[in-house]
Amino acid sequence: MKYTKRIDGRKFDELRAMKAEVGVVKNAVGSARFQIGKTVAIAAVYGPKDLFPKFLQKPQSARLRCNYNMMAFSGSGERVRPGANRRSKEISMVIEKAFEPVLDLSEFPKAVVDVYIELIQTDAGTRCAGICAASLALADAGFDMKDLVCAVSCGLVGDQVVVDLDKPEEDFEGGAVDIPIAMLPRTGEITLLQLDGEISKEDLKKAIEAGKEACKKIYEVQKAALRAKYAQEVVA
Amino acid sequence: MMVSRDYIESVIAKQMRIDGRKFDEYRKIEIEYGVSSKSAEGSARVKIGDTEVVAGVKLELGSPFSDKPGEGSIMVNVELLPLSSPLFESGPPSIDAIELSRVTDRGIRESKAIDFKKLCVREGEKVWLIFIDIYPINAGGNLFDACGLVALAALRDAVFPKLDGDKIDYHVKTKTKVPLTKLPISCTVWKVNNELIVDPCLEEEMASNARLSVVYTEAGEICAMQKGGDSPLTSEEIAQILDLAEIKSQELRRHFK
Numbered sequence: 001m002k003y004t005k006r007i008d009g010r011k012f013d014e015l016r017a018m019k020a021e022v023g024v025v026k027n028a029v030g031s032a033r034f035q036i037g038k039t040v041a042i043a044a045v046y047g048p049k050d051l052f053p054k055f056l057q058k059p060q061s062a063r064l065r066c067n068y069n070m071m072a073f074s075g076s077g078e079r080v081r082p083g084a085n086r087r088s089k090e091i092s093m094v095i096e097k098a099f100e101p102v103l104d105l106s107e108f109p110k111a112v113v114d115v116y117i118e119l120i121q122t123d124a125g126t127r128c129a130g131i132c133a134a135s136l137a138l139a140d141a142g143f144d145m146k147d148l149v150c151a152v153s154c155g156l157v158g159d160q161v162v163v164d165l166d167k168p169e170e171d172f173e174g175g176a177v178d179i180p181i182a183m184l185p186r187t188g189e190i191t192l193l194q195l196d197g198e199i200s201k202e203d204l205k206k207a208i209e210a211g212k213e214a215c216k217k218i219y220e221v222q223k224a225a226l227r228a229k230y231a232q233e234v235v236a
Numbered sequence: 237m238m239v240s241r242d243y244i245e246s247v248i249a250k251q252m253r254i255d256g257r258k259f260d261e262y263r264k265i266e267i268e269y270g271v272s273s274k275s276a277e278g279s280a281r282v283k284i285g286d287t288e289v290v291a292g293v294k295l296e297l298g299s300p301f302s303d304k305p306g307e308g309s310i311m312v313n314v315e316l317l318p319l320s321s322p323l324f325e326s327g328p329p330s331i332d333a334i335e336l337s338r339v340t341d342r343g344i345r346e347s348k349a350i351d352f353k354k355l356c357v358r359e360g361e362k363v364w365l366i367f368i369d370i371y372p373i374n375a376g377g378n379l380f381d382a383c384g385l386v387a388l389a390a391l392r393d394a395v396f397p398k399l400d401g402d403k404i405d406y407h408v409k410t411k412t413k414v415p416l417t418k419l420p421i422s423c424t425v426w427k428v429n430n431e432l433i434v435d436p437c438l439e440e441e442m443a444s445n446a447r448l449s450v451v452y453t454e455a456g457e458i459c460a461m462q463k464g465g466d467s468p469l470t471s472e473e474i475a476q477i478l479d480l481a482e483i484k485s486q487e488l489r490r491h492f493k
Contacts, residue, residue: 073292
């Protein structure tokens with residue numbers, strides 16, 4: 001089906017409005033809030049701390065443990081039952097993998113670093129917003145990182161390649177393909193890639209390229225958020 | 237910052253508090269409505285100093301209890317997110333989370349702030365169930381009062397979704413507010429080193445050995461209480477707490493005007 005105009009009036013390669021803030025949870029070692037459109041994610045980092053049971057420990061480095069959770073009232077329909085489910089566990093795991101190439105925790109062998117990601121409001125793209133928030137929170141915590149991680153969904157709505165699908169687009173009656181990606185902005189490498197839907201190889205390549213361009217814009221928002229906190233501290 | 241219990245007690249003994257407040261002084265309170273207005277039927281954020289909590293209201297249709305066929309109900313759930321404090325852990329709800337949920341629930345339920353009969357859709361078959369889910373974002377002391385305030389704020393913000401026969405259309409909100417007729421306000425008084433204080437910061441809370449939460453309606457009726465902590469309270473202390481909590485609850489209620 002033809003998709004000639006986006007439901008919310010954006011250009012096909014245009015992201016929703018973003019807002020990022022670093023240092024939003026005082027108790028945490030590092031924290032951040034990332035909002036894209038109506039999707040709002042908060043991430044907080046705790047650790048490094050001792051990891052038990054012992055067999056989970058990594059001898060050369062700390063283990064990164066991510067925990068993705070949607071608040072009970074944050075879904076677009078009925079109340080989400082509290083607690084982990086198959087979906088949240090899988091998302092937590094792929095988020096961990098998205099950070100593995102950039103995060104150097106070798107200073108803390110056998111320990112664990114916990115990243116908690118909470119969604120307050122959702123309008124699609126939650127795992128990507130979670131990654132953007134977690135990336136800022138880890139940087140805020142001061143761990144050695146080769147790069148930030150930027151994430152966005154790209155894909156097809158009808159016959160059109162778009163970036164940053166919102167919920168009405170994901171549910172588009174003419175069909176939609178949702179491809180969440182995470183990218184390391186300095187090298188362009190992809191650290192998370194999933195796909196839901198049906199798409200040709202050509203369109204897939206186009207979508208990923210569009211997603212990578214979008215990630216560069218997210219990177220700028222992330223850098224500005226970190227500067228906003230740390231530039232202030234330097235002045236003070 | 238973590239300071240020792242001895243230090244907290246020594247400061248209290250000098251009739252002072254570590255952050256310079258008076259014994260009966262709350263930290264700055266901020267209430268914001270609609271923090272999840274796309275998803276939830278009602279939502280709010282409350283900050284008390286460093287403590288921040290969010291709450292959302294979801295409405296569902298369910299069967300009534302067999303002994304109350306013409307009444308809907310509420311369910312309050314507090315989850316102590318490990319995101320909000322290094323002291324909280326993942327897993328099933330801790331006893332602290334359950335206590336917070338139940339005390340917050342009681343304040344609303346027993347004050348009859350919500351007319352459950354107005355939640356009836358078809359007697360004996362379909363009633364509205366109100367779920368209030370509360371999450372701390374930063375746990376910095378006095379979650380009891382923060383949870384009480386944020387639950388009320390989210391309820392004040394809540395409207396019914398559209399009802400299409402027996403199906404709820406969550407994408408369409410009506411203008412009908414959830415029937416909240418009273419504002420029961422929880423005020424918790426904490427005993428630290430034989431002095432009574434309100435709104436402890438986290439360190440004061442951990443140095444406390446007894447607390448009493450009192451929920452007052454605007455008419456001055458007490459509708460729920462909960463004593464906590466390991467130490468006993470004398471009748472005189474309880475009387476003092478009731479007076480203090482009454483004054484403070486009136487003060488807190490002004491944030492809803």
